[in-house]
Amino acid sequence: MHQVDARRLLCPMPVIRTQDAVRDLEPGDELEVICTDPGVKHDIPVWSRINGHEVLEIREADDEIIVHLRVGER
Amino acid sequence: MSETPRKAVALISGGLDSMLAARVIQEQGVHVEGINFYTGFCVEGHTQALRKKDRDKPKRNNALWVAEQLDMPLHIVDIVEEYKDVVINPRHGYGAHLNPCLDCKIFMVNKALEWAQENGFDFIITGEVIGQRPKSQRADTMPVIAEESGAFDRLLRPLCAKNLPPTLPEREGWVDREGLHDITGRSRKVQMELAERFGFDDYAQPAGGCCMLTNEEYSRKLTDMWRHQGDKDYELDDVMLLKVGRHLRPRDNFKVIIGREEGENRFLEGYRKQFTHLYPTSHNGPLTLVDGEASDDDLELAARLLARFSQGKKADSVTVDVVRRGGEPRSLEVAPLRPAEISRDWYI
Ligand code: SF4
Numbered sequence: 001m002h003q004v005d006a007r008r009l010l011c012p013m014p015v016i017r018t019q020d021a022v023r024d025l026e027p028g029d030e031l032e033v034i035c036t037d038p039g040v041k042h043d044i045p046v047w048s049r050i051n052g053h054e055v056l057e058i059r060e061a062d063d064e065i066i067v068h069l070r071v072g073e074r
Numbered sequence: 075m076s077e078t079p080r081k082a083v084a085l086i087s088g089g090l091d092s093m094l095a096a097r098v099i100q101e102q103g104v105h106v107e108g109i110n111f112y113t114g115f116c117v118e119g120h121t122q123a124l125r126k127k128d129r130d131k132p133k134r135n136n137a138l139w140v141a142e143q144l145d146m147p148l149h150i151v152d153i154v155e156e157y158k159d160v161v162i163n164p165r166h167g168y169g170a171h172l173n174p175c176l177d178c179k180i181f182m183v184n185k186a187l188e189w190a191q192e193n194g195f196d197f198i199i200t201g202e203v204i205g206q207r208p209k210s211q212r213a214d215t216m217p218v219i220a221e222e223s224g225a226f227d228r229l230l231r232p233l234c235a236k237n238l239p240p241t242l243p244e245r246e247g248w249v250d251r252e253g254l255h256d257i258t259g260r261s262r263k264v265q266m267e268l269a270e271r272f273g274f275d276d277y278a279q280p281a282g283g284c285c286m287l288t289n290e291e292y293s294r295k296l297t298d299m300w301r302h303q304g305d306k307d308y309e310l311d312d313v314m315l316l317k318v319g320r321h322l323r324p325r326d327n328f329k330v331i332i333g334r335e336e337g338e339n340r341f342l343e344g345y346r347k348q349f350t351h352l353y354p355t356s357h358n359g360p361l362t363l364v365d366g367e368a369s370d371d372d373l374e375l376a377a378r379l380l381a382r383f384s385q386g387k388k389a390d391s392v393t394v395d396v397v398r399r400g401g402e403p404r405s406l407e408v409a410p411l412r413p414a415e416i417s418r419d420w421y422i
Pocket residue numbers: 173174175176178179210282283284285286287288
């Protein structure tokens with residue numbers, strides 16, 4: 001599982017970090033983005049939808065939000 | 075129309091105009107992808123993310139929202155570092171506040187051009203409208219942007235193209251000039267009609283522009299920061315901190331940043347290692363960062379000021395822990411400043 005640490009970053013930086021990480025991954029790879037800005041609960045799913053990736057799960061624990069996604073074909 | 079499917083990259087700010095421009099070109103069968111630039115000054119969400127009262131409101135990134143409405147991929151590009159030169163040395167000067175709109179446009183179109191060349195895209199579109207903005211969207215600035223960005227006639231403005239000479243995509247028949255528009259001026263009427271025709275509602279209508287640099291209060295804080303540090307440099311953290319909290323400068327050599335509520339305090343907490351900071355321990359109250367070189371006497375003043383913003387504001391004394399950058403906490407017993415002792419001029 002690949003991970004991106006986007007804690008303390010405010011949107012859209014977590015989205016940019018996600019985008020940069022996904023660029024180096026293969027379709028089907030999975031990635032976890034660890035964030036603190038609640039905006040990611042909205043922004044990463046939208047970004048994933050328009051760019052053809054799939055959010056599998058969003059977990060929240062101790063002020064952290066972990067977005068788990070699978071890289072799509074595009 | 076030519077046989078080859080042509081590709082355009084659209085500058086997407088998150089506002090209505092760039093959204094319409096992209097849609098107009100999509101309608102002509104061109105493959106359009108969006109590009110959005112993150113400068114550090116973007117209004118997007120930051121303050122909402124911080125302030126607790128706004129936390130539960132549905133919040134969105136407008137550029138992403140636009141891309142979703144248009145069903146097109148969006149590329150968000152971090153230009154924080156390179157953008158500094160635009161803000162610090164705008165060749166064409168600033169607008170009403172510290173917004174270097176013309177240089178900013180030139181810079182962004184140039185970046186989009188680079189991106190287009192790297193990714194095999196044929197032309198660039200923007201939502202510019204002649205006469206829309208006094209400084210950057212005038213008939214005489216349109217060619218300046220096209221030329222200085224290096225995009226020349228690969229830059230198409232679908233909303234006002236009919237008032238401008240035909241560009242390469244029009245001459246080559248990649249797009250039909252007849253399907254483009256001739257909008258001018260500040261009236262939003264035609265845009266509203268187009269929005270309705272395309273079925274867009276709930277789009278963002280940013281008041282000033284797309285960034286904090288058009289905001290008077292923000293520009294004042296940035297000017298103050300530049301003046302006191304003696305040059306116009308900045309880091310991303312600096313420009314973020316200018317969006318957060320109350321900023322007061324009781325003395326020339328330092329200012330304080332006082333969190334206004336829980337979300338801001340939490341954000342400021344992330345800066346404790348980098349800044350001398352204070353917080354009340356006898357009462358509830360905000361975290362305060364001290365920016366500048368402060369003496370013990372300065373810190374006592376900062377503590378008294380902070381006490382005024384704490385729940386102990388009416389108490390005889392408030393205990394405040396002061397932590398110098400990288401140091402250990404030291405407790406001070408201070409009397410909160412009285413309102414009359416806080417000069418209006420301290421507020422930046
Ligand atoms: S408002 Fe800000 S982002 Fe928009 S063109 Fe002006 S400087 Fe650039």
